[in-house]
Amino acid sequence: xxxxxxxxxxxxxxxxxxxxxxxxxxxxxxxxxxxxxxxxxxxxxxxxxxxxxxxxxxxxxxxxxxxxxxxxxxxxxxxxxxxxxxxxxxxxxxxxxxxxxxxxxxxxxxxxxxxxxxxxxxxxxxxxxxxxxxxxxxxxxxxxxxxxxxxxxxxxxxxxxxxxxxxxxxxxxxxxxxxxxxxxxxxxxxxxxxxxxxxxxxxxxxxxxxxxxxxxxxxxxxxxxxxxxxxxxxxxxxxxxxxxxxxxxxxxxxxxxxxxxxxxxxxxxxxxxxxxxxxxxxxxxxxxxxxxxxxxxxxxxxxxxxxxxxxxxxxxxxxxxxxxxxxxxxxxxxxxxxxxxxxxxxxxxxxxxxxxxxxxxxxxxxxxxxxxxxxxxxxxxxxxxxxxxxxxxxxxxxxxxxxxxxxxxxxxxxxxxxxxxxxxxxxxxxxxxxxxxxxxxxxxxxxxxxxxxxxxxxxxxxxxxxxxxxxxxxxxxxxxxxxxxxxxxxxxxxxxxxxxxxxxxxxxxxxxxxxxx
Amino acid sequence: xxxxxxxxxxxxxxxxxxxxxxxxxxxxxxxxxxxxxxxxxxxxxxxxxxxxxxxxxxxxxxxxxxxxxxxxxxxxxxxxxxxxxxxxxxxxxxxxxxxxxxxxxxxxxxxxxxxxxxxxxxxxx
Numbered sequence: 001x002x003x004x005x006x007x008x009x010x011x012x013x014x015x016x017x018x019x020x021x022x023x024x025x026x027x028x029x030x031x032x033x034x035x036x037x038x039x040x041x042x043x044x045x046x047x048x049x050x051x052x053x054x055x056x057x058x059x060x061x062x063x064x065x066x067x068x069x070x071x072x073x074x075x076x077x078x079x080x081x082x083x084x085x086x087x088x089x090x091x092x093x094x095x096x097x098x099x100x101x102x103x104x105x106x107x108x109x110x111x112x113x114x115x116x117x118x119x120x121x122x123x124x125x126x127x128x129x130x131x132x133x134x135x136x137x138x139x140x141x142x143x144x145x146x147x148x149x150x151x152x153x154x155x156x157x158x159x160x161x162x163x164x165x166x167x168x169x170x171x172x173x174x175x176x177x178x179x180x181x182x183x184x185x186x187x188x189x190x191x192x193x194x195x196x197x198x199x200x201x202x203x204x205x206x207x208x209x210x211x212x213x214x215x216x217x218x219x220x221x222x223x224x225x226x227x228x229x230x231x232x233x234x235x236x237x238x239x240x241x242x243x244x245x246x247x248x249x250x251x252x253x254x255x256x257x258x259x260x261x262x263x264x265x266x267x268x269x270x271x272x273x274x275x276x277x278x279x280x281x282x283x284x285x286x287x288x289x290x291x292x293x294x295x296x297x298x299x300x301x302x303x304x305x306x307x308x309x310x311x312x313x314x315x316x317x318x319x320x321x322x323x324x325x326x327x328x329x330x331x332x333x334x335x336x337x338x339x340x341x342x343x344x345x346x347x348x349x350x351x352x353x354x355x356x357x358x359x360x361x362x363x364x365x366x367x368x369x370x371x372x373x374x375x376x377x378x379x380x381x382x383x384x385x386x387x388x389x390x391x392x393x394x395x396x397x398x399x400x401x402x403x404x405x406x407x408x409x410x411x412x413x414x415x416x417x418x419x420x421x422x423x424x425x426x427x428x429x430x431x432x433x434x435x436x437x438x439x440x441x442x443x444x445x446x447x448x449x450x451x452x453x454x455x456x457x458x459x460x461x462x463x464x465x466x467x468x469x470x471x472x473x474x475x476x477x478x479x480x481x482x483x484x485x486x487x488x489x490x491x492x493x494x495x496x497x498x499x500x501x502x503x504x505x506x507x508x509x510x511x512x513x514x515x516x517x
Numbered sequence: 518x519x520x521x522x523x524x525x526x527x528x529x530x531x532x533x534x535x536x537x538x539x540x541x542x543x544x545x546x547x548x549x550x551x552x553x554x555x556x557x558x559x560x561x562x563x564x565x566x567x568x569x570x571x572x573x574x575x576x577x578x579x580x581x582x583x584x585x586x587x588x589x590x591x592x593x594x595x596x597x598x599x600x601x602x603x604x605x606x607x608x609x610x611x612x613x614x615x616x617x618x619x620x621x622x623x624x625x626x627x628x629x630x631x632x633x634x635x636x637x638x639x640x641x642x
Binding site: 512513514515516517 | 546548550557561575576578607615
């Protein structure tokens with residue numbers, strides 16, 4: 001690509017260049033094999049992170065790519081003329097391969113399988129504690145009294161509650177696929193595992209080996225296990241759900257191509273989870289990315305810079321005379337260019353005014369055309385037929401308007417007719433029908449092919465599982481543009497109190513009246 | 518006539534006896550009062566001390582019983598029929614003056630000129 005410039009310090013280019021050599025499905029799979037707990041669905045957002053640390057994934061996958069890793073990590077600057085440059089078709093081909101790849105599902109199934117196994121083990125442990133004495137030494141067991149049987153009921157209900165709670169918290173369809181493990185979930189899974197193992201250890205040593213006859217004690221032991229599991233579930237709720245609710249950081253998200261900016265308040269999240277939240281909000285808040293609007297400004301900038309290339313060929317430590325001459329020459333050129341720049345301001349102003357006028361003229365014609373049309377059909381028709389009847393008369397005005405505002409690639413004929421049928425069905429006025437064409441909406445409003453939901457890359461200097469901090473900056477890169485995210489901490493507010501004595505609020509109304517007697 | 522809280526007030530006073538005039542159902546005295554402890558003393562044009570909340574005569578109607586009896590505008594009323602007028606509200610003062618069963622009110626009033634006169638006469642001696 002000729003418009004690429006040299007970047008150094010970011011290793012993402014290494015990921016991208018690596019992609020050019022991997023035309024198979026394994027290209028991005030490597031990045032995801034490290035993620036243990038996150039799972040993916042067909043509609044999820046994929047975030048790919050370049051490996052910034054030694055990988056934790058299984059060695060078998062990595063064996064074939066060890067050489068490529070080293071090569072990637074030592075590449076610093078990639079210019080547009082190197083052999084690693086990608087063309088647009090390459091990228092599209094890679095992304096299509098990603099969509100069809102089978103290897104990615106394996107990770108998801110692994111996660112689901114692990115969680116189900118863990119859940120079964122945890123759920124069956126108390127039951128096993130209760131049943132094993134009856135199986136192994138039933139004759140020596142002391143009979144279970146009333147209190148003990150009461151405990152059975154409590155175990156049953158607590159297990160039921162635990163089951164429902166775990167289902168509610170953990171078995172939800174995932175929103176996104178994350179590049180690294182979800183740290184809190186992994187921690188909780190480890191905690192639960194250790195906990196259950198320690199209980200089993202105790203049980204095995206003190207109860208199974210010694211064949212304890214006190215059944216009530218065993219039942220109480222099982223009840224204590226279930227209680228502790230419920231408390232761990234409470235901990236899970238606090239860590240996974242409650243902790244990030246209170247807003248702590250304000251994130252400023254800017255789109256690199258046209259500067260559209262939004263601000264979001266987030267709690268204490270890791271960078272990858274914050275990225276997911278931002279992307280979900282991106283689809284609903286940011287106006288759709290329209291590359292056609294950028295070409296105008298680019299052409300103007302190109303024209304303006306055409307005659308102005310100042311190279312400082314001499315290094316900083318050179319001969320003063322030579323440097324002085326070069327500097328004075330460049331200064332002269334810059335001055336000439338500055339004078340030229342004055343006229344380009346004028347150009348910009350008039351161009352924009354002209355464009356504005358044109359857009360308004362077309363918009364007026366369009367609104368009039370549609371309003372005239374909507375009054376027409378008298379006979380009863382199916383909405384689709386009505387739409388097809390109305391459409392041709394206003395199609396031209398609509399097309400011209402879309403072309404003037406450079407939106408014509410966002411709306412196909414089919415979609416316009418569908419929208420027309422929809423607005424006829426719902427008794428919308430012409431203005432309501434036109435609303436989606438007159439203003440650019442968020443990306444979700446347009447067809448799925450515009451979403452590009454599987455092609456986001458998270459670029460960050462800090463590790464993506466580390467938490468957000470004040471001043472964290474990361475990039476979310478899509479094919480055409482990137483979102484620059486900066487973090488700022490919400491300030492700590494110190495409130496002072498001022499007490500106003502209610503008595504001081506009493507006012508005396510002083511009159512001066514005169515009475516005649 | 519300065520007032521020090523907690524100390525008795527001393528003033529040179531003049532006794533004035535006003536016979537009320539019957540006008541239909543009303544008994545009128547023929548003057549207007551202003552002031553009182555619930556009023557704003559700073560607006561009183563007749564008082565020397567602008568924190569004085571006493572009852573002052575603001576107007577004397579011409580030819581009325583008050584003028585006949587010798588009441589002048591700017592007089593401070595100290596007592597009405599024995600009732601104290603230095604620490605009363607405006608309405609209390611009005612009530613004490615307009616009692617329907619009294620035909621005569623005996624006032625003790627003071628004014629600056631009285632003091633001057635007394636001082637002068639004392640200085641002569």
